[in-house]
Amino acid sequence: MSPDTHAHARLLLQLCPGVSLKEEAGGILSARYDRETLPLGKFSAGARSRAAELASGVQIFPARARDAPEDKEILDAGRRLALHGLVEYRLVGADGKDMAIIEPQMRDYAPRLPHIDEATPLVLSRFAYLRRRGEDMVLESPRANAAVMLCDARLASALASLAKPRTAAELRAEGMFPGAELLALLCDCQMLHPFDAGKGLRASEGDDALLLWEFHDLLFHARSTNGRHANPTGGLYAHARLVPQPPAVRPAWPGPAIDLTKFPGASDSACAALLRARHSERVYDDQHPITLAEVARLLDGAARIVSRQSIGDGGGDEPGLDIAARPYPSGGASYELELYLAVGRCEGLPRGFYHYDAERHALVAIAANDRQLGALIDDGQFAMGAPWPPQILITIAARFGRVSWKYSGFAYALILKHVGVLMQTLYLMSTEMNLGACAIGVGDIDLFSRITGLPFHVEGPVGHMAIGSRAADGGSDRL
Ligand SMILES: Cc1cc2nc3c(=O)[nH]c(=O)nc-3n(C[C@H](O)[C@H](O)[C@H](O)COP(=O)(O)O)c2cc1C
CATH class of the missing domain: 3.40.109.10 (NADH Oxidase)
Incomplete structure (x- = not known):
């Protein structure tokens, strides 16, 4: 991974596949998805024309030179859309290729790019994990308010090298630097955190209450209820077409059975x-x-x-x-x-x-x-x-x-x-x-x-x- 490949990565706000925007009378915009309509409110003419770019992506970082009020309107619309899982953020490298897609998991998510001190060692959170989802590789963590789909396979090795604390400068020297923007996004999502050699790995997580949590327990808690992920949940019968319903009563084991019905029941209890x-x-x-x-x-x-x-x-x-x-x-x-x-x-x-x-x-x-x-x-x-x-x-x-x-x-x-x-x-x-x-x-x-x-x-x-x-x-x- 060349040190300068991602030197000027851009972050775009974009509608998820299957989502479209419709302009109603009076400057009102609404989002359409899965035969549903989500009203977004009234927008200025400038914001409406910017919103038209949401299908292919509106650049939110680096910010445009002047502070355009329509950009703020678009960002607010992005937050509202994120609340319903209708937008994602694309990190695009200087070569114009997608590096990562950031998928909001929580209602208040909007990406921030904190300044990363090049001399501070960073380390992967022990709660972050990389897994295959369909044909994609996704970086997730029960602590994070977004999931990060890696579009460039080389990023996985760069992240793996952060199992040991490393500074941005060291990553550059090893040819493993994934770009300041991605490091910043992952720090913001608490998938990476600064490492303090005096404290050690666990205490460097910066939250004493995490000491008592094991990886699988925190993941189970965050994923098996609502509020901290954007996965579909509930009685969806997702496998009903693939597999018949397991029987309500377990088929009997073979062999003789001892009849209990001849004993008094609990009707008097x-x-x-x-x-x-x-x-x-x-x-x-x-x-x-x-x-x-x-x-x-x-x-x-x-x-x-x-x-x-x-x-x-x-x-x-x-x-x-x-x-x-x-x-x-x-x-x-x-x-x-x-x-x-x-x-x-x-x-x-x-x-x-x-x-x-x-x-x-x-x-x-x-x-x-x-x-x-x-x-x-x-x-x-x-x-x-x-x-x-x-x-x-x-x-x-x-x-x-x-x-x-x-x-x-x-x-x-x-x-x-x-x-x-x-x-x-x-x-x-x-x-x-x-x-x-x-x-x-x-x-x-x-x-x-x-x-x-x-x-x-x-x-x-x-x-x-x-x-x-x-x-x-x-x-x-x-x-
Ligand atoms: C852990 C647990 C979670 C449940 N969650 C729901 C629920 O979200 N919505 C609901 O309507 N009923 C819920 N129920 C109730 C069950 O549907 C109900 O116990 C079951 O249908 C048997 O009916 P009964 O409780 O009237 O005997 C839950 C029950 C348990 C034990």
Whole structure:
């Protein structure tokens, strides 16, 4: 890779394949894709003529000599389009060939090119990985707000050489310099970071909370819910045409079977009766919303801290543990799950966002802007396919470090198991209280982060639960 090949790389903002812009009356632009229309608002005549270039790419770096107001309009339109995954950024080398396509993964992404000090060693993040996607090579990271498709195969070797810290000057000397712009973009995406020899590799990541994360756990967390990637998710039946549905009941193993039906069943068990009465309800009685007293009883029964204990004195091989037990089991008595309530309708409790303080058995209001609160509750409605928003959407958030401080290899998997246990506990308590409840597996981890200000890898959603007063017809039974 020649040292000067990419000396003057340009960055272009471009519509994704299959997306087009249409000019409506009154200077309004809208984007068309997949038979959908996204209105973008009113644009000046200058911006509209610039927007026409979005199909082939509008240069955003280097910026044009004068600060044209229409460029700002185009950049804002780019951010709005990125929100829906409709734009990408092309890094084009001085030879006019594409070096990389930057694909926004998060709603607020717009590329920045921070200044790279030629004398500072850079190193690949341990969370960055290169993989084949179709016939492309894509650089990704659960920390990054964009993915980078490498168009020039030589860039992969240049990046591989950054497994060891190297300065731009060293990369140049080795013929591995991928261009200042690409280095800057990758630093901005946290796929590269400066290396401080005094601190070592991990501490140079610049975020103490990352110390407790393993690569596969952070990737699993960021990719298996919404908010930090732009991949399609949900019940898409993506493989239904290729493979028949696996049977609902496992085919029996061959050989003799011991008949259990001749033994008494559990019909006289109060616990079995509660388990069988439990079902998911997605529509609630908004004429008679859930009350604060019911919320208090539900949380008291399902989630309140029931005892505190310190085990081990730290004298042996293992450090001592401080435990705050709750009514459900938790691997290693970690009890890392926290409940946050987005309250839409509740008698006696104002609309708002609350943390359940499981020790004091109290709700603590957290300032959240109403639009974000509405978005959280609407996400719950959407996930349930319900006609109306739930009265309360509970976010089950994990304080990840409580588990990964102790466990290696399976910390995140353990957390997801705990979520299932807590969901069933909330379901059973709701059933016993004649409340409606529905578990929700997926939420927007970025939205929660923006509401609370908590970094997504410190404390964040791992499940949700909608609750409300039971509707007379028992709510809908959609899957
Ligand atoms: C982890 C988990 C995630 C779920 N996610 C959703 C969801 O996103 N939307 C929904 O409508 N139901 C969801 N459900 C509810 C299931 O659809 C429901 O439990 C299943 O259809 C069986 O019905 P039942 O709960 O009434 O017995 C979820 C359940 C679980 C346990």
